[in-house]
Structures are given as C-alpha cells and as structure tokens.
Amino acid sequence: MKQEAFEASYEATWQQFEEWIGVLSSASERRRAAPDLRAEIARDFPARYRQICHHLSLARARRYSINLQHRLNDLALNGHQHLYRGRTPFFTTVLRFLVRDFPETFRRKGRYMLASAALLFLPAFGMAVAVQSSPDVIYSMIAPGEVAGMEAMYDPELRTLGRERESDADFNMFGFYIYNNISIGFQTFAGGLLFGIGSIFYLVFNGLVLGAIASHLTSAGFTDTFWSFVAGHSSFELLAIVIFGGIGLALGFAALAPGRKRRWHAVRDQAIESMPLVYGGTLMLVIAAFVEAYWSSTTWPPLAVKYGVGIAFWVVHALYFGMLGRHESR
DSSP, X not given: OOHHHHHHHHHHHHHHHHHHHHHHHOHHHHHHSOHHHHHHHHHHHHHHHHHXXXXXXXXXXXXXXXXXXXXXXXXXXXXXXXXXXXXXXHHHHHHHIIIIIHHHHHHXXXXXXXXHHHHHHHHHXXXXXXXXXXXXXGGGTSOHHHHHHHXXXXXXXXXXXXXXXSXXXXXXXXXXXXXXHHHHHHHHHHGGGTTTHHHHHHHHHXXXXXXXXXXXXXXXXXXXXXXXXXXXXXXXXXXXXXXXXXXXXXXXXXXXXXXXXXXXXXXXXXXXXXXXXXXXXXXXXXXXXXXXXXXXXXXXXXXXXXXXXXXXXXXXXXXXXXXXXXXXXX
C-alpha cells in the first residue's frame, strides 16, 4: 500500500487518538469532556493504542516518510505513558517516601553515613579536648571578635538565645537559619564531586569549629544557655550534615572506583540512588531551622524540658532510621 492510501485510510483514527491524548493530558479537558467521550476512552483506549503501535511498525517496515513515522511514534509514546503510568495520590507518595524510601536508603548507604559521621564527630571531639587543655587553641580556628560575639549570644540575661535579632522576629531568623543550613548541606554534598575531597574538607572543618565552640562556651560558663539552645535542633541539623556528607563521599567513591561503568555514568547512577537522601536531608535542615528559630532560642522553658525534648528527638531519629522501611532493605 502506498503512503497516500495508508494515510487516507487511518487519518481519522490518528486524529481521534490525538484528541483522546489531549483529553487525558489536561485536567480541565477531562472535566469538559462529555461523559460518553470519557466512557469511550476508558473502554477503547488500550485497543486503539495497540492499533497505533501496529501502524508505526508498518510505517517503519514500508519506509514511509520520516514525518509520518515521527507522528506515529509520538502517538505511541504518549499512549504508552497514559496507559501504564501510575496515578498514586500525592500524599500517598509523600508518606511512602517518609516511611520507606528515606530510611531504607539511609541504611543502604550505611558505610558512607558512618564514614561521614566519623569525619564530623572525631575532629569535633579532638578539638574539644584540645580547647580544654589549651583555651587559646580556639583562636586558631575562630577570630577573637567572633569568639566574643558568640559569648554575647549566650548571655543568660538575654530574652532570646542565639544570633542577635535586630527585629527580634522569629520568622526572619527562620529564613536565615534555612539559608545557613542549606548552604552547609549543599557545600558538603557538592564537594563530593571532587573525588570526595570537598566533602571530607567540609566535614572535618565543621567538626573542628563545632568542637571548638562547644568546648570554649562550656569552659566560659555558658553551659546551660549554650547546651539548652543546641539540644532541640541538634539531631536534625547534625544528622542532616552527616547525610549530605555521606552522599558526597558516595559520589566521590563512584568517581574514584567506577567499576565497569564510565566515570560520569557511575557518578550519575550514585546521585540518582541518593536522591531520597537529598530530599530527606533538606527536609531535616528545614525542620532544624524551624526548631532553632521558634524553640531553641526561647528562654522560658525549664532546662529539664529543653534537654528532654532534645533527647527525645535523638531517640526518635534512632528509631526512625533503624526501624522504618526495614522490610524494603536490599
């Protein structure tokens, strides 16, 4: 059969299928479509899709024009997407991510998470011991003016702890903490593209600064104000940094040892596998910013309450990453 006769015979079929695709692709079009049309699509779409695939096969076998082949190929692709795509509700997808995908991926990348935690906490512990032994060591990491500023932040006489607030607005500080937290997380994550060197640097550096600040403020007598401030949001923030560091280390290892894959393909595949950790880590940093702005900075709760909330958050995180999604672990 010549192409002209072939097109004349099936043009009406193709146009109808294009109309059906248009209805299925737009929520407004689906609402405006007549009930009879929606019923016809639901009943005949699979058979019409198979017919379109057959027409595409014939067009290729008979070497009809490229334009016709492209048109039929587009119809077949669109039909496949509408026929086989899942229609999972948004909230179901979010719940599945929180209950299964995020904790399961965390455990699957456990060796990178452990390495990231060691690179963050071991330097912090070492620096804390060094500052206790020789207080002037802190000035090798932090300028004297910044040290004085931190001491002012945790003055027991303050109405709100943490960074100075020109407008004393929690919402403004919430935005600042989000920016600060996401910046640290992105640096730690993206540094892994340099064969993991960047991630190692940011983890060790942040660990040293963390240890220096905590040890100095404790020695200076700001124990209650400092530790009650960090207790509430520490689990969210520190674990998120560990997660982003672990992702960076995973990317770096994929670049160093791609196996049988091309180096870029290995890095790309590792990044795709780690996406639940990127989403989950970002969510944890946002929650940390919220807690830091609206809870950690307050001075009215008793110290026992603030410490209790902080301990409870650590316990919840341990149970969350240790138990949820376990049936999906591979």
